[in-house]
Amino acid sequence: MGEAARIVVDPGEFAGAAAAWIAEAINHAVAAQGSCALALAGGSTPQPVYRALARPPYDQAVVWERVRVYFGDERAVPPDSPDSNFGTARESLLRHLAIPEKQIFRMEAERADREVAAAEYARLLPQRLDLLILGMGPDGHTASLFPGSPALDEKERRVVTVIGPKPPAARLTITPPTIAAAEQTVVLVTGGDKAATVERVLRGPFAPKDLPVQLARSGTWILDKAAAGLAE
Ligand code: 6PG
DSSP, X not given: XXXXXXXXXXXXXXXXXXXXXXXXXXXXXXXXXXXXXXXXXXXXXXHHHHHHHXXXXXHHHSOGGGEEEEESEEESSXXXXXXXXXXXXXXXXGGGSOOOGGGBOOOOTTSSOXXXXXXXXXXXXXXXXXXXXXXXXXXXXXXXXXXTOGGGGOSSOSEEEEEOSSSSOEEEEEOHHHHHHOSEEEEEEOSGGGHHHXXXXXXXOOOTTTSGGGGGXXXXXXXXXXXXXXXX
């Protein structure tokens, strides 16, 4: 595992700094290959970042028409539910941008047969995401890969169903091979309540079965000072 790249910013600068980093990474992928396969994280932490990306300068400075949008996980709720990762991202980010509808791929986790939904989503995911955005729970989970979950042993399938401890419990999630294959991964973390976990994840022994977000340990971590354990 390589040393994580860490970017630590003042809490008030978190959204702007993360948006700038993500915008540059997307534009880099578009410049290199003509498109960018981007996977969004759920949870509350990325929402201010998404709102920043939806506003000037990033609403125009990114070639959004060339971006294909995927999700790292989804809860088994309809897209209009406030718990839907897609629905939340649509409001904070997607509906403000010029991304063609057919380039937005939500996980249909509310379907009666989630196994089929997982298999179908795995087929439409590209072999390699260009940019994977992840969050981290205080227990070290990421996407819907929770500590101790059998999904962490998955070696082949790229999307699986899980029942997690965080409500809504029934979910779809990407798996370790999908995270490993991503060209770039960025983990967004804020708040002093996550500082001790950040420390264990970045400096402790590599044990992703206990701390799943360690699967992204060699990615870029954007932290506010509180999450980085730095006193204000
Ligand atoms: C989800 C997420 C999850 C999230 C973390 C952090 O759907 O629940 O994708 O992995 O990123 O739980 O959530 P917060 O940013 O709300 O703390």
